[in-house]
Amino acid sequence: MEYNDTQxxxxxxFLYKIxxxxxxxxxxxxxxxxxGPMVEEDIAFxxxxxxxxxxxxxxxxxxxxxxxxxxxxxxxxxNAAHYKCSHLVEHPIGExxxxxxxxxxxxxxxxxxxxxxxxxxxxxxxxxAKKYKGEIKYHTMHSNTWxxxxxxxxxxxxxRMQTALNETFNLALGxxxxxxxALMLNxxxxxxxxxxxxxxxxxxxTPLLExxxxxxxxxxxxxPAYGGRKGYHTEYLQPLLDEMGAxxxxxxxxxx
Amino acid sequence: MQSIDPRINRLDLPANDDGxxxxxELEQLETYEVFHQKKRGDQHxxxxxxxxxxxxxxxxxxxxxxxxxxxxxxxxxxKTKDIAATAYDDTDIFEATxxxxxxxxxxxxxxxxxxxxxxxxxxxxxxxxxxxxxxxx
Numbered sequence: 001m002e003y004n005d006t007q008x009x010x011x012x013x014f015l016y017k018i019x020x021x022x023x024x025x026x027x028x029x030x031x032x033x034x035x036g037p038m039v040e041e042d043i044a045f046x047x048x049x050x051x052x053x054x055x056x057x058x059x060x061x062x063x064x065x066x067x068x069x070x071x072x073x074x075x076x077x078x079n080a081a082h083y084k085c086s087h088l089v090e091h092p093i094g095e096x097x098x099x100x101x102x103x104x105x106x107x108x109x110x111x112x113x114x115x116x117x118x119x120x121x122x123x124x125x126x127x128x129a130k131k132y133k134g135e136i137k138y139h140t141m142h143s144n145t146w147x148x149x150x151x152x153x154x155x156x157x158x159x160r161m162q163t164a165l166n167e168t169f170n171l172a173l174g175x176x177x178x179x180x181x182a183l184m185l186n187x188x189x190x191x192x193x194x195x196x197x198x199x200x201x202x203x204x205x206t207p208l209l210e211x212x213x214x215x216x217x218x219x220x221x222x223x224p225a226y227g228g229r230k231g232y233h234t235e236y237l238q239p240l241l242d243e244m245g246a247x248x249x250x251x252x253x254x255x256x
Numbered sequence: 257m258q259s260i261d262p263r264i265n266r267l268d269l270p271a272n273d274d275g276x277x278x279x280x281e282l283e284q285l286e287t288y289e290v291f292h293q294k295k296r297g298d299q300h301x302x303x304x305x306x307x308x309x310x311x312x313x314x315x316x317x318x319x320x321x322x323x324x325x326x327x328x329x330x331x332x333x334x335k336t337k338d339i340a341a342t343a344y345d346d347t348d349i350f351e352a353t354x355x356x357x358x359x360x361x362x363x364x365x366x367x368x369x370x371x372x373x374x375x376x377x378x379x380x381x382x383x384x385x386x387x388x389x390x391x392x393x
Contacts, residue, residue: 038307040307040308040317041317043317043320044316044317044319044321047320047324142316145312145313145316146313148312149309149310153309
């Protein structure tokens with residue numbers, strides 16, 4: 001598809017927010033490697049983290065094909081103001097309940113977004129959506145299993161998961177911050193829109209949380225954590241970027 | 257006894273007379289045996305164990321441990337405690353008496369006769385064909 005200048009800008013912004021979310025949550029989740037609650041889960045969670053980083057690479061490669069810098073430069077040299085990720089993915093890993101709940105809320109949004117994108121007019125993205133279908137499905141299954149397990153296990157685990165849900169829910173709503181290009185992307189048949197995605201997401205997670213005996217905070221009382229898509233971030237993002245890019249910046253020309 | 261895992265030490269487990277920490281049942285999840293199937297229709301082959309809190313959790317964790325780096329179409333999990341096994345003390349029941357080797361497949365020499373029959377009736381040996389094909393590649 002040939003894009004005019006504004007369309008080009010709209011698609012790039014859209015790709016950046018998808019990939020930045022994947023990279024940052026992947027990096028955050030990888031901080032659990034070696035510290036997981038049991039070795040089997042450590043391996044599974046690390047593997048999921050690695051999957052997310054791999055997904056972001058392929059979205060950055062689409063951006064590169066549209067005239068942006070190469071993937072490593074994009075990932076490791078931008079500062080926070082140039083990142084388009086949501087606040088949800090930036091927060092420190094906290095305790096395992098927080099990380100599991102964040103991953104649950106994020107994975108379902110990602111899964112549904114990629115289902116929508118399977119028929120997107122951005123053909124490279126539609127291709128990725130089909131390619132990663134099974135991978136992302138597994139991520140949601142992993143999340144669902146843990147949410148149910150800990151939501152129902154005992155009083156402490158239930159209380160912890162409920163607290164984690166209360167803490168992460170308005171952050172998760174920030175995923176669906178609408179873009180100024182929303183209408184254009186919709187008219188291009190590139191992406192239906194964040195509002196439609198949020199509605200599907202809510203319908204999907206509600207029965208899952210209920211079956212884990214967890215109560216969704218009332219949306220009308222919550223202030224969604226917006227700003228990330230426009231480059232306004234929490235205090236946690238820049239230190240993460242400094243650490244993530246430290247080795248790359250030692251010698252950006254190095255051959256790996 | 258100090259564990260090398262700091263999380264175990266933090267658990268503040270009850271100590272016995274030696275001051276050693278005792279792991280009760282709950283501090284370690286039970287094990288499940290995992291069976292891996294490469295292609296649909298193949299046998300499921302035992303490949304190892306997994307710690308898990310339920311069958312569902314065992315399947316989710318087994319996927320990453322045992323199916324990440326090879327072709328897989330299906331996994332089974334079974335609680336280890338649900339497996340019935342013969343006793344190693346009874347291993348002698350599997351020993352065949354030397355004069356009864358006719359019970360073992362290796363005691364039969366019939367490939368010569370099969371090949372001869374195939375040649376006489378113009379039947380191609382598919383295994384042989386596949387082997388030749390592989391070698392020529």
